[in-house]
Amino acid sequence: MIISELKPFPEILGYLDGDKKVFIVGCKGCAQVCQTGDEPQVLEMKQKLEEEGKTITGYCVIDFLCDKALVKTRLFPHEDEIDAADSLLVMTCGIGVQATAAVVNKLVHPAANTINVGGASGEWRGSERCRECGDCVLDLTGGICPLTACTKWLINGPCGGTKNGKCEVEPDVRDCGWHLIYERLKKLGRLDKMQTMPIVKNYAKMQPPKHLRSTIMWALEQQETKV
Numbered sequence: 001m002i003i004s005e006l007k008p009f010p011e012i013l014g015y016l017d018g019d020k021k022v023f024i025v026g027c028k029g030c031a032q033v034c035q036t037g038d039e040p041q042v043l044e045m046k047q048k049l050e051e052e053g054k055t056i057t058g059y060c061v062i063d064f065l066c067d068k069a070l071v072k073t074r075l076f077p078h079e080d081e082i083d084a085a086d087s088l089l090v091m092t093c094g095i096g097v098q099a100t101a102a103v104v105n106k107l108v109h110p111a112a113n114t115i116n117v118g119g120a121s122g123e124w125r126g127s128e129r130c131r132e133c134g135d136c137v138l139d140l141t142g143g144i145c146p147l148t149a150c151t152k153w154l155i156n157g158p159c160g161g162t163k164n165g166k167c168e169v170e171p172d173v174r175d176c177g178w179h180l181i182y183e184r185l186k187k188l189g190r191l192d193k194m195q196t197m198p199i200v201k202n203y204a205k206m207q208p209p210k211h212l213r214s215t216i217m218w219a220l221e222q223q224e225t226k227v
C-alpha cells in the first residue's frame with residue numbers, strides 16, 4: 001500500500017502554468033483508498049481546472065497506475081485526447097507518475113506527494129522507483145525520480161562522475177539518472193525545466209507521519225519487539 005496525498009491546488013496550478021489543455025490520469029489502486037486519484041477526485045479536479053480556464057481533453061482512471069504495461073494498454077484508446085493535450089496531470093503516487101511518463105511522450109505533472117510508510121512497493125517491478133519523499137519533484141524532472149534514478153540521490157543535476165550516459169558507481173550496468181532526465185526533457189523540448197533548479201526539498205517530509213507510524217508496520221514491529 002502506497003500512501004499519497006494531494007498537493008495544494010495552487011501548487012498544481014503552478015505546474016500547469018502555460019498549459020491550456022490537460023489530460024488527467026487517475027488510479028483505482030492505492031490512490032482510491034487514499035482518495036487522491038479515484039474517479040470522484042479526478043472529476044473534482046477536472047471541474048476545478050475548468051473553472052481556472054483549462055480545457056480537459058479527456059481523463060482515464062486505471063486500476064493500478066503503477067503497472068506500466070497496464071497503463072500503456074489503458075491509455076492507448078485515449079491517444080487522440082492525449083495528443084491534443086499540452087501535458088498530463090497524474091493523480092497518484094510517484095510510481096504511477098513515472099509509469100505514465102514512460103509510456104507517453106508528453107510532460108507529466110504529479111498531483112500528489114507520496115508519503116513515507118517505511119517501505120516502497122508498486123506493480124512496476126524491476127527497480128526501485130520512489131523513495132516516498134513526501135515532496136514529489138517529478139514535475140521538474142520529466143517524470144524520472146532523481147532520488148531513485150541517481151545513485152547518490154542528487155536532486156540538482158549530475159555529479160562529476162557521469163560519463164557517456166553511465167553512472168560512475170556502476171558504469172557497466174547503470175545509466176546516469178541525470179543523463180536520463182536531461183535526455184527526457186530534451187526529447188520533450190522542455191529543457192527550460194532545468195533552469196528552474198536548484199530544487200529545494202524539505203527532507204523532513206521523508207519521515208513517516210505519526211499517524212502512519214502508529215497504525216501500520218511500526219505497531220507490528222513494536223509488537224514483535226515485545227515478544
Ligand code: SF4
Nearest residue numbers: 094130131133136145
Ligand atoms: S520525487 Fe521521487 S521519491 Fe519523491 S514522491 Fe516523487 S517519485 Fe517518490
Ligand code: SF4
Nearest residue numbers: 150158159167176177
Ligand atoms: S554519475 Fe549520474 S547517477 Fe551516478 S551518482 Fe553521478 S549524477 Fe548520480
